[in-house]
Amino acid sequence: MRWTQTLIPTxxxxxxxxxxxxxxxxxxxxxxxxxxxxxxxYLPLGLRSLRKAERIVREEMDRAGAxxxxxxxxxxxxxxxxxxxxxxxxxxxxxxxxxxxxxxxxMALGPTHEEVVTDLVARHINSYRQLPxxxxxxxxxxxxxxxxxxxxxxxxxxxxKDAYSFDTSVEGLNASYQKMYDAYCRIxxxxxxxxxxxxxxxxxxxxxxxxEFMVLxxxxxxxxxxxxxxxxxxxxxxxETGKRTAKPPAAGDxxxxxxxxxxxxxIEQVSKLLKCRERDMLKTLVYVADGQPVAVLLRGDHExxxxxxxxxxxxxxxxxxxxxxxxxxxxxxxxxxxPIGLKVPVxxxxxxxxxxxxxxxxxxxxxHYTGAQLSRDFQVAPDHFAxxxxxxxxxxxxxxxGKLELRHAIEVGHVFKLGTKYSEALDxxxxxxxxxxxxxxxxxxxxxxxxxxxxxxxxxxxxxxIIWPMxxxxxxxxxxxxxxxxxxVAEAAEKLYGELTAxxxxxxxxxxxxxxxVKFKDADLIGIPLRVVVGGRGLKEGQLEIKWRTEPEAxxxxxxxxxxxxxxxxxxxxx
RNA sequence: CGGGGCGUAGCUCAGCCUGGCUAGAGCGCUACGUUCGGGACGUAGAGGUCGCAUGUUCAAAUCAUGUCGCCCCGACCA
Numbered sequence: 001m002r003w004t005q006t007l008i009p010t011x012x013x014x015x016x017x018x019x020x021x022x023x024x025x026x027x028x029x030x031x032x033x034x035x036x037x038x039x040x041x042y043l044p045l046g047l048r049s050l051r052k053a054e055r056i057v058r059e060e061m062d063r064a065g066a067x068x069x070x071x072x073x074x075x076x077x078x079x080x081x082x083x084x085x086x087x088x089x090x091x092x093x094x095x096x097x098x099x100x101x102x103x104x105x106x107m108a109l110g111p112t113h114e115e116v117v118t119d120l121v122a123r124h125i126n127s128y129r130q131l132p133x134x135x136x137x138x139x140x141x142x143x144x145x146x147x148x149x150x151x152x153x154x155x156x157x158x159x160x161k162d163a164y165s166f167d168t169s170v171e172g173l174n175a176s177y178q179k180m181y182d183a184y185c186r187i188x189x190x191x192x193x194x195x196x197x198x199x200x201x202x203x204x205x206x207x208x209x210x211x212e213f214m215v216l217x218x219x220x221x222x223x224x225x226x227x228x229x230x231x232x233x234x235x236x237x238x239x240e241t242g243k244r245t246a247k248p249p250a251a252g253d254x255x256x257x258x259x260x261x262x263x264x265x266x267i268e269q270v271s272k273l274l275k276c277r278e279r280d281m282l283k284t285l286v287y288v289a290d291g292q293p294v295a296v297l298l299r300g301d302h303e304x305x306x307x308x309x310x311x312x313x314x315x316x317x318x319x320x321x322x323x324x325x326x327x328x329x330x331x332x333x334x335x336x337x338x339p340i341g342l343k344v345p346v347x348x349x350x351x352x353x354x355x356x357x358x359x360x361x362x363x364x365x366x367x368h369y370t371g372a373q374l375s376r377d378f379q380v381a382p383d384h385f386a387x388x389x390x391x392x393x394x395x396x397x398x399x400x401x402g403k404l405e406l407r408h409a410i411e412v413g414h415v416f417k418l419g420t421k422y423s424e425a426l427d428x429x430x431x432x433x434x435x436x437x438x439x440x441x442x443x444x445x446x447x448x449x450x451x452x453x454x455x456x457x458x459x460x461x462x463x464x465x466i467i468w469p470m471x472x473x474x475x476x477x478x479x480x481x482x483x484x485x486x487x488x489v490a491e492a493a494e495k496l497y498g499e500l501t502a503x504x505x506x507x508x509x510x511x512x513x514x515x516x517x518v519k520f521k522d523a524d525l526i527g528i529p530l531r532v533v534v535g536g537r538g539l540k541e542g543q544l545e546i547k548w549r550t551e552p553e554a555x556x557x558x559x560x561x562x563x564x565x566x567x568x569x570x571x572x573x574x575x
Numbered sequence: 576c577g578g579g580g581c582g583u584a585g586c587u588c589a590g591c592c593u594g595g596c597u598a599g600a601g602c603g604c605u606a607c608g609u610u611c612g613g614g615a616c617g618u619a620g621a622g623g624u625c626g627c628a629u630g631u632u633c634a635a636a637u638c639a640u641g642u643c644g645c646c647c648c649g650a651c652c653a
Contacts (some may be wrong), residue, residue: 012586012602012603034645283653285651285652285653320652326653334653514611521613538612
């Protein structure tokens with residue numbers, strides 16, 4: 001492609017509003033253009049990279065035995081009602097009605113396709129002989145994000161590869177899941193991304209085991225907990241901590257004392273008022289577990305982890321108690337709950353035992369206690385101590401002697417085992433070899449294709465611009481002729497361009513009548529892996545200059561046979 | 576949804592506080608000329624309903640109110 005015949009609107013300055021590197025560089029390099037908040041046009045250069053990411057995904061899906069189809073983005077709202085996800089998605093689901101022959105037709109733009117694919121399977125698959133099968137598509141998804149942000153990392157319209165497996169047994173599901181997991185590893189490796197596969201909660205989509213594929217990046221929206229020593233990785237919701245050895249509290253002699261804390265309920269305010277550290281306080285959270293209130297004690301500076309609490313308590317549904325329930329349970333308004341005298345089951349995080357003398361709520365409005373001691377002033381049954389909080393940096397690793405660290409990350413993929421939630425709701429059943437009907441056991445597997453690009457840029461750019469790996473580069477080689485008005489230069493550049501193109505290399509010829517500095521800056525900015533400079537100086541000596549985007553220095557190669565040599569370099573770089 | 580910031584040329588911004596001639600700069604764009612190995616220079620140009628609406632005023636980019644758009648932070652934790 002000739003630069004002058006395509007559209008690559010590079011920008012010298014950072015557009016107002018772009019802050020993170022991937023956003024800034026995608027705009028400056030002319031990859032994307034913004035239409036509105038969270039909605040972007042892919043310009044020619046960006047589209048080429050997007051297509052390359054897509055191709056890698058498609059090749060690996062096909063190799064893993066998944067079969068491609070294409071489902072509509074337009075869906076009937078009825079389908080979402082049948083699985084209860086109209087409510088679950090709420091405002092995220094883009095819903096609208098149109099009129100047809102004077103009747104309202106209610107539709108939604110697909111934010112994901114479990115419903116559509118399960119309905120499809122319900123219609124066309126009815127025998128165990130047709131299973132297992134994994135269907136996938138690469139398609140635009142629509143989600144009304146409350147707050148789109150970070151350029152193309154969180155958008156309202158995005159390209160997603162979504163795959164769905166249907167099996168007749170849990171073993172089959174596990175096998176299908178593993179195939180996708182392995183395919184994801186190959187995809188992200190081929191894309192040049194450093195990633196972690198982390199254990200994850202399955203979230204509102206339902207089901208059990210799941211993994212997220214995370215790319216560590218300072219601007220990532222997610223937090224992963226990682227142990228550098230053994231490689232343990234999990235997202236914050238899921239991360240376990242190793243055994244926290246509770247130091248026996250120093251023999252405290254402080255007496256329990258009630259103090260007046262008028263209108264001061266939050267941990268932060270109380271800590272300020274009483275001049276104590278948050279870690280010397282205990283907070284008492286009231287949850288409703290399967291309809292029954294329970295109290296949970298945490299150190300003041302720790303964050304509750306509802307998933308862990310739910311599992312520890314053994315509840316299927318757990319939510320924070322509403323203010324009236326808190327009042328009924330503790331006898332005090334929200335902000336003054338404490339463990340002393342509570343009539344409901346009390347659970348405690350492991351670190352609670354190590355707080356020797358704590359500030360706690362007094363279960364009486366506007367009062368707290370200081371000097372509270374476990375055992376002496378309040379009790380927690382030994383089997384009610386558990387890991388109930390989010391992991392923090394420095395916590396012991398659950399798998400080795402190492403320490404955990406917290407890192408920001410971009411989620412680029414997610415695989416999970418769904419079970420029969422959707423197949424039952426939508427009657428995707430098959431007949432087994434004993435003429436018994438069963439709901440198909442499902443898994444689903446998503447990749448944010450746009451995020452592959454953004455994550456790559458976010459992690460590998462330098463001060464001059466993007467640095468594409470061959471696998472994602474919009475062009476493999478850029479030819480930068482110095483002064484296109486010089487016939488010898490123009491001819492040599494054209495000849496090389498023709499030869500490389502004929503050899504199947506993707507070449508961008510910068511045929512603009514621009515000064516060399518402009519061309520070099522732009523070549524660096526758009527990040528083409530290999531730059532070939534055709535200049536009068538080199539030509540006189542029968543030489544071409546080549547420079548890898550990743551290398552600081554250029555080098556010269558003979559003009560004779562240059563096309564073949566360059567094609568070989570590109571081929572090698574692709575390996 | 577809550578809080579904050581910003582809307583002036585294609586892009587980045589100045590001017591606004593303290594209202595006053597024909598609204599500015601740099602980059603980019605057009606034409607011509609000189610240049611040509613890391614974002615050249617000269618000359619001449621094109622390009623704006625100062626986001627929009629209402630109000631205050633003799634007079635509004637500038638003040639007030641409203642509205643729309645964009646960006647950032649937060650959104651349960653007693």
